[in-house]
Amino acid sequence: MHFWGLVKGTALAALLAMSLPFDAAAEAEPSVSILMYHHVSESTPRSTTVSPDELRAHLQYLADNDFTVIDIRDAIAGVKGEAELPDKAVVLTFDDAYENIFSAGRPILQEFEVPWTLFVTTDPIGERPGRYMSWDQVRQLHDEGVTIANHTTDHAHMPRRGEDETDAEWRQRAAENILQAEQKILDEVGVSHQLFAFPYGEYDNVLLELVEELGFTGFAQHSGGFGPASDMRAIPRFAAAGVYADLSSLGTKMAALAFPIKEVRYEDTLLTHDQTRPTLEIEFEVRDFRTSQVTCFISNRPHDIEWLDDNTMRVQAEDDLSFGRSRYNCTAPSISKPGRYYWYSQQWIRMNEEGSWPG
Numbered sequence: 001m002h003f004w005g006l007v008k009g010t011a012l013a014a015l016l017a018m019s020l021p022f023d024a025a026a027e028a029e030p031s032v033s034i035l036m037y038h039h040v041s042e043s044t045p046r047s048t049t050v051s052p053d054e055l056r057a058h059l060q061y062l063a064d065n066d067f068t069v070i071d072i073r074d075a076i077a078g079v080k081g082e083a084e085l086p087d088k089a090v091v092l093t094f095d096d097a098y099e100n101i102f103s104a105g106r107p108i109l110q111e112f113e114v115p116w117t118l119f120v121t122t123d124p125i126g127e128r129p130g131r132y133m134s135w136d137q138v139r140q141l142h143d144e145g146v147t148i149a150n151h152t153t154d155h156a157h158m159p160r161r162g163e164d165e166t167d168a169e170w171r172q173r174a175a176e177n178i179l180q181a182e183q184k185i186l187d188e189v190g191v192s193h194q195l196f197a198f199p200y201g202e203y204d205n206v207l208l209e210l211v212e213e214l215g216f217t218g219f220a221q222h223s224g225g226f227g228p229a230s231d232m233r234a235i236p237r238f239a240a241a242g243v244y245a246d247l248s249s250l251g252t253k254m255a256a257l258a259f260p261i262k263e264v265r266y267e268d269t270l271l272t273h274d275q276t277r278p279t280l281e282i283e284f285e286v287r288d289f290r291t292s293q294v295t296c297f298i299s300n301r302p303h304d305i306e307w308l309d310d311n312t313m314r315v316q317a318e319d320d321l322s323f324g325r326s327r328y329n330c331t332a333p334s335i336s337k338p339g340r341y342y343w344y345s346q347q348w349i350r351m352n353e354e355g356s357w358p359g
């Protein structure tokens, strides 16, 4: 009897060991989708704009499809394992503090009672009435519960070195830019959350180190689920404006999952003129997706993947990347959550001969 009990217990344990890690891991893997907006308007440049009707449609979709909109700081705590995350967690962020976010976006966001974050570029605030908010408006948003965060003083292309500038001088200028914007927000609004969004989502290895050294959490503008494997210095955000405002594709992004990843390997995100086809290697923690179903897109075209071993893939563009920003996007369908996709994106910036790139 005792013997049988042991055998049965062992068999049960073995069965649990086979089934539990998979399902439990799939359930427990924290994941958040962060959406990025700029203008809320009928008249500003389409590529960075949603109309008030589109914003309302996005919020209605989130409400109708069991999403939970959470504050950005709760998302970070959840991904770090310090707090519980809802299953379909979404964060809303607005960059640049345009006046239309206050006048056209805010009433809709209030109607749906959702938390949101404003990444403020500090120099234009109050200097260009009608186009940018005033500090009074930013303070009012803070009083209403909006998280006020840092988007530099001047919206610079941060990886660009100035003429006759040494690397050390450039790095110092970047540090001062971040710290001065943070100080200005502290002086005007009274908060310092140390949340920083790179203008244009542009960064390189040195800037990633700098953000960490200064004690900030960094946000970028490439797509992907935000999870424990994400780089906390360049957290992905899905663009939700312009051509990306269409809910047929944005809905999938809202439900995106963060790939479980052991390691990502690449040389640098900033590419010289001669570095035309960067190599990306990802060592996955393979669970809840099949490696055979991983698909990578480069310049919106599916791309061949080389598997170095069972868990590690390598991908490299077949054609030269164009100057400026481009991305490798990799996705795989979830096994346990039908219709949802794991999503990882790697951004590159390729410089032209002058060390610059298109805006």
Ligand SMILES: [Zn+2]
Binding pocket: 095, 096, 151, 155, 199, 200
């Ligand atoms: Zn911006």
